[in-house]
Amino acid sequence: xxxxxxxxxxxxGNLAELHRQLREATASIEGQLFEFIFxxxxxxxxxxxxxxxxxxxxxxxxxxxxxxxxxxxxxxSAGLNECRGAGAVVLAADLQDPPEIIGQLINEWKAGGxxxxxxxxxxEGESFLTKALANLYxxxxxxxxxxxxxxxxxxxxxxxxxxxxxxxxxxxxxxSIFMTFAWLGFPQRNVEYVKAARYRGESKWTWGxxxxxxxxxxxxxxxxxxxxxxxxxxxxxxxxxxxxLFVFWKYxxxxxxxxxxxSLIIAILVVGGVQMTMLGVLGEYLWRTFEESRKRPVYVVxxxxx
Numbered sequence: 001x002x003x004x005x006x007x008x009x010x011x012x013g014n015l016a017e018l019h020r021q022l023r024e025a026t027a028s029i030e031g032q033l034f035e036f037i038f039x040x041x042x043x044x045x046x047x048x049x050x051x052x053x054x055x056x057x058x059x060x061x062x063x064x065x066x067x068x069x070x071x072x073x074x075x076x077s078a079g080l081n082e083c084r085g086a087g088a089v090v091l092a093a094d095l096q097d098p099p100e101i102i103g104q105l106i107n108e109w110k111a112g113g114x115x116x117x118x119x120x121x122x123x124e125g126e127s128f129l130t131k132a133l134a135n136l137y138x139x140x141x142x143x144x145x146x147x148x149x150x151x152x153x154x155x156x157x158x159x160x161x162x163x164x165x166x167x168x169x170x171x172x173x174x175x176s177i178f179m180t181f182a183w184l185g186f187p188q189r190n191v192e193y194v195k196a197a198r199y200r201g202e203s204k205w206t207w208g209x210x211x212x213x214x215x216x217x218x219x220x221x222x223x224x225x226x227x228x229x230x231x232x233x234x235x236x237x238x239x240x241x242x243x244x245l246f247v248f249w250k251y252x253x254x255x256x257x258x259x260x261x262x263s264l265i266i267a268i269l270v271v272g273g274v275q276m277t278m279l280g281v282l283g284e285y286l287w288r289t290f291e292e293s294r295k296r297p298v299y300v301v302x303x304x305x306x
Contacts (some may be wrong), residue, residue: 004081113189118156
């Protein structure tokens with residue numbers, strides 16, 4: 001059996017078409033059983049009702065409903081924790097990831113890939129800025145962290161049961177599911193596809209959520225922000241010392257009086273800004289440590305329908 005996992009939030013306009021395409025895509029794959037796991041991230045539209053209707057029509061449709069909105073990565077975690085398949089495929093519920101890619105992922109899985117990435121060969125319906133920032137995100141993560149992701153990024157992947165079981169040992173709240181699977185190791189393979197525009201509705205992936213993901217990814221898999229704080233402090237002190245020597249040299253040899261007000265304000269702003277930045281970085285690490293120590297669940301389930 002293969003589990004297909006769909007993090008879902010306010011997708012009432014896409015679910016019926018998604019289910020139709022899933023039936024067609026999976027029917028063409030011989031010798032394989034499927035389960036469709038929809039993780040409803042506390043949707044406020046008709047998503048829960050439509051999912052119940054799909055379950056009545058198709059017993060392969062399984063539903064996990066969150067009691068509160070916990071985010072797409074928490075929804076993926078819930079699907080992976082509950083899935084029963086020998087492998088699991090994570091897809092978007094907005095039809096941007098075409099169900100036809102499922103067969104390609106399975107072929108690479110059968111060829112030996114424990115983790116198979118769906119690489120974006122192109123992105124329809126996205127602005128130049130969105131594409132540029134997405135590429136920048138993956139380049140920066142590959143540069144600053146110990147995890148190596150596909151340079152163009154991946155929103156779709158298939159994980160073998162051995163990788164899923166390894167992932168289930170993690171209990172981190174602030175992290176990236178995709179970077180975690182890349183960190184696991186295991187033999188990895190790739191397939192390419194064109195990411196389509198949304199079928200209906202608007203994206204819930206706001207700039208705030210994107211920034212939070214980038215921050216979580218960096219702080220979860222890199223010690224560079226903390227490691228180089230001392231370097232930044234040393235450089236700032238060195239520049240301050242060099243400026244002091246410059247002012248002293250001008251005063252002794254050229255008689256230029258010290259401009260106290262301007263010099264003082266500049267020094268306060270620069271040093272104060274550096275110190276506040278350092279405190280902010282430490283605060284981010286400390287907050288995440290505090291959150292993990294409380295051991296609150298990553299998600300809260302309201303109900304399940306098998």
